[in-house]
Amino acid sequence: MLVLEASLAAATPTPVVKRASPTVQLDDATVTGVAGLTTNSWLGIPFAQPPVGSLRFQLPQSLTSYNASFSATAYGPACPQQAISIPLPSVLPADAVTAIDNLTNWLYGVVTPSSEDCLTINVVAPADATPDSNLPVIAWIFGGGFELGSPSTYPGSVIVDKAIELDVPAIYVSMNYRVTAFGFLASKEVQDAGVGNLGLQDQRLALKWIQQYISNFGGDPTKVTIWGESAGAISVALQMLTNGGNTEGLFRAGFMQSGSPIPVGDITLGQQYYDFLVDQTGCASSDDTLECLRGVEYETLMDAINQTPNIFSYQSLILAWLPRVDGVFLTDDPQQLVLQGSVADVPFITGDCDDEGTLFSLSGLNITDDSDLYTWLKTYWLPNATESQIDAGMALYSTDPADGSPFNTSDLYALTPEFKRIAAFQGDSVFQGPRRFFLEHQSSKQSTWSFLSKRFKWVPVLGSFHGSDILNVYLGGDMADYLVRFAANLDPNGDTGIEWPQYTTDSPNMLTFLDGLIPLEITQDTYRAAAMEGITNLTLEYPI
Template sequence: MRRLFFASFVLSFTLRGNAAPVTSTDSSCLPVVDLGYELHQALSYNKTTQTYLFQNIRYAQPPVGDLRFRAPTHPKTNRTAIQTGSELRFCPQGVPPWQNDAFTPIGKYSSPVNAFTLQAWEESIKDGQPLPVDWNAGAQEDCLFLDVHVTKGAFEQASSKSKSCGDGGAPVLVWIHGGGFALGSKTGTPTPGYDPVGLFEHAAANSDEGLVFVGLNYRLGALGFMSGSEIEKNGDLNAGLLDQKFALQWVQDNIHLFGGFKERVTLMGESAGGGSVLFHMTANHGKGAGLFSQAIPQSPATIPTMQVVDDGYSQFLSYLNVSSLEEARAADTKAVIAANAAQIGAAPTTTYIFGPVIDGKYITGSPSNFIKDGAFDKSVKVMAGHNMFEGAFFFDPNVDTNDEFASWINRSFAGLRSKDVAHLATVLYPPQYDGSLGYIDMDTRQMKLWGEAVIDCNYYWIGQGVRDKGYAYEFGVSPGFHVQDLKYTFNDPTSPAPWPKAQDTLQEAIITFVQEGVPKFTNQKTFPHLGPHGTIVNVTSQGGVETTRNVNATRCEWWANLAL
């Protein structure tokens, strides 16, 4: 049976290296790094790629008890034992039923063995069966950990005085996973994924300076994105984004100990992770976080309506069977994990209940609106990516009439005014099914609206914002589902990517951008700047080809200007 896993808003294939790695776990051969607050030893050494893995490094205190629903805090000092990070660490999850039903169809049609047609796809979603996976088996609230993979050569240079003073080192690639801000982890757990071995292989082929790869966990669902007036009064909105920021600061403070250079940090994320990249670029009233110098937002997903809504808070208290924030902080961790899973497990189609909101402090507006107005960190070099069919599984097959379409818009984008819903349903996405507007029936009409509102227009605006010095690509391997590109970003030796040339093209672009600041593709050809014509590279099954960006600018203008 083909193994599947979620990675972003949905599932992708398991992700491993090109070849089965030969690893060493003899602790006498593995180095120890002194972080000041703790001593951490490498867990393993991959002889194939010559990389050390430092797993589950604590970057914040356990966010439990009184620290629930608050910003992360620095770890307590614990130097009594050397940490190895061998335990399982991922944050509590929640999986909406509509997404669970889509996992099997996504896996089926990501393979060229199964011919894709829109009719077959729509029917398979309607008949979808959930995966029999316990998404919280092994999850715990004490989950604020990160992994560091580093080449041996780069690590050995870390002991020199120049590197410890921050005067040089290997480039650093930091990965933020997706999952609708409701599921996922730094490694893909509870199923395998996000092994960067293929990226290391390309890095070694491109340069001898080495590479550092960092993957991080952040709080999800109610635990990371609880909003409401009570949280505003006695907690912190967007705790999950603040976790990410805290981890990025950890990289700035500590990555030289592993051989990385803090001034050469590239932040990469996919879906909710890609949206997170944009949030950090537009944070602090558009000034940015200032914690990375390059960015690769892949399918950057953000919900354009970002209002604080009290309903999610009161519903969570009900699921937890408590009546106050104080009682929620005092509740047993198993009950909290179960309440989060149950609440998200009842989410209406194409919703995740929780996500980033405007907090008036770190996040003060929508990324697309900020970027459109030029309010973002322009010092950051950008290579943006999206897939050609982002909205594929974001639709409700039970929607048939125009009134139902309007109701679906209203519940998918909470906070829209009635006049906005009417404009979307009658002007921007009217019931015109001749294909001229990008859809041919009610299902694809929803796909087009959702894909543009949440992903494609973010991709469009960040491209517009950096068009004279930035780069962009489209993942064009058929059918181009959301998350399909992750199998090509990473690797799986037990189930290789169906189109190796597409994988090589994407990985080469990522690594050359990380190492050189300029992405390259087939035969070391340099990416074009977007420029006034929106020139991009299309990653096809046969490699990369130059083409022109195809996004509806008129509709993206409306979404960016949405005033709530």
């Protein structure tokens, strides 16, 4: 993730101040931005009241209006970020692992400074855009496992320049939202207070900000495409499912990279992590533990959060902090909402990388046989499933490393007898299976397209790993062509690349991105059919 961020940050064009600094009028305020060579940027604009003090763990509150002029020339801080633990070989001494983790998180904090006062939005527009331009809008929602991430590491000017190059000029918007416990606190207390899924509520408020103000920058509020990767793509899917599928006019299309409606359960499934924070922060004796948490010193609260599992912990994709069914934003398991028809009637694109699970399976290298795997699944993934159900789930994935992920690499990279099997299971359970489930239920009702990225297969151990397709967009690759055309025309096709046919159940077409001399081809979404159907049925019965 750090390598990806460094690559993207290095791609960010240095502003070329040859023109006067651009300004935009927001209510009574004149907002000054940054002039680039071909774009104008306004960065770090507050779109909500700071979620601090009594507003911590509260629904985001909109601003009444902008009354005083200000400069918007630098990204705002990221929302508080959870510390991560890097999956490292067990032969390393424990103190060495701790030192590496500490250094990694310190470096990340330097690159991505954070603060509770973080609800800001960024706009990048063509330099010649005016309030009368009525350009389509691409609204980016970053990923990071709902634990970390920031819009500052993604160069929006690349997207705008690509749109200009293809003669479909567009405006790029990126938003901050609360992550980890600040955005996804979950418990009975949270449910009773009606303050679940705050990160998703932040995104929704940012989309409402776009409706109110984007025309001032030259955007058309009726032509918004929401786009995200990983947790950001899952967020796009959940924005499509909330409110009975009613978009409230906030967007007209969705573009999802490595994320679909995932099978999550009730908000009380997060009770153990809420109780841990309460215990660690001295709030256990309070009559109102949620109100007590609002008053805990920031450093004390962050220390407690950093002791909870992260995305690279042993339980991996069974995240401590993620969207859950709260009865407000999500009234049911997202996949049940799909079955109920609670889906926005808008065109969408969704796709995955071939080896989604490899990156998240490095933390389980001590799982070396069927018994270990059964215990891991029973403990974290399927605690309420029967023994026969878990055995059936395991049987869906071959013990032969040649069948595992990274796929099509024979016996290579079998770090343990179970590594490639676990990687296949995790990739299908959280990414590939939910994507196929979504498409199978929606492709007959709305225009849908799907893709598979098999690029970077040469990367040892990881193959076409989770997140690698982002480089194909933010470095100006061919996926960016399809993205900007889709935002402009609700159809990704144009005069470059190859024709990308829609996905249907009769012909489940996938645009497949490849390494080598033939970079694109159309394939069929029929691989691992029995495994994906079986694991989807299991997670429908036992959501995570």
